[in-house]
Amino acid sequence: MDVLPMFPLGTALLPGCPLPLQVFEPRYLALLRDVAAGDGRFGVVLIERGFEVGGGDQRFPIGTVAAVERVSSAADGRIRLLARGRERFEVVRWLDEDPYPRAEVRLLPTLAWDDEHAAQLEETERVVRRALAVMSEYRTDLWPADVDLSEDPVVKSWQLAGIAPLGALDQFAVLRSSSVSELLKRTARLTTEAVDLLPLQFPDDPG
Structure with missing residues (x-):
């Protein structure tokens, strides 16, 4: 079991x-100071109920280890950082939250690649990139359709889910996948559903 500082997010x-x-919240500034002095890792879990600021939230039990890649400080005391998702974990037990949330976690197995997934990966990539191109006419908060992705097929499969125009609960559903095939299938299905909802969300032509 590992013990990780935890950052619940929306x-x-x-x-x-x-x-x-x-x-900017004091407890998470303290968390980042300890992370910087340690191995540079913390856990991220999706908030099920509640808010990022102030505590008292309820959290989903599956999350991802985040590794800090870059940190900078602002004049107003805020810290800006860029981290990247690594291994998935399951929360075994939440620990004392003073001065910040911590949990005992069990790392989940890395998804195994098989060459039989290649065609499914290619089709899922087509679905996601096409969706980004279509939805860019309606939204400005999306990844570009031609964004570069990893050459590693498992990492690329996760990244396709990450750039897909999905809400937080759909992202969490994808995060729970137990195989590459399930991951790709869920990503393609949820992305297609998101595109199908466009006429309801934006009944008028874009622009």
Whole structure:
């Protein structure tokens, strides 16, 4: 078992995906100071109920280890950082939250790649990139459709889910995948559903 400092967020972090954060709450500033003095890792879990600021939230039990890649300080005392998702974990037990949330976690197995997944990966990539191109006419908060992804097929599978236009609960559903095939299938299905909902969300033509 590992003990990790924990950062509950309103979004799910997926392995291989970037996580930009701007931190100002005192307890999480303390967390980052300890992370910087340690191995540079902390855990990210999706908030089930509640809010990021102030505590008292309820959290989903599956999360992702985040590894800090870059840190900078702002004049107002905020810390900006870029972290990246690594291994997934399951929370075994929440520990004392003074001065910040911590949990005992069990790392989950890395998903195994098989060449039989290649065609499914190619099709999922087509679905996600096409969705980003279509939805860019309606939204400005999306990844570009031609964004570069990892050459590693498992990391790329996670990154496709990470750039797909999915909400937090859909991201969490993907995070729980127990195989590459399940990961790709869920990503493609949820992305297709998101595109199908566009006429309801934006009944008028874009622009």
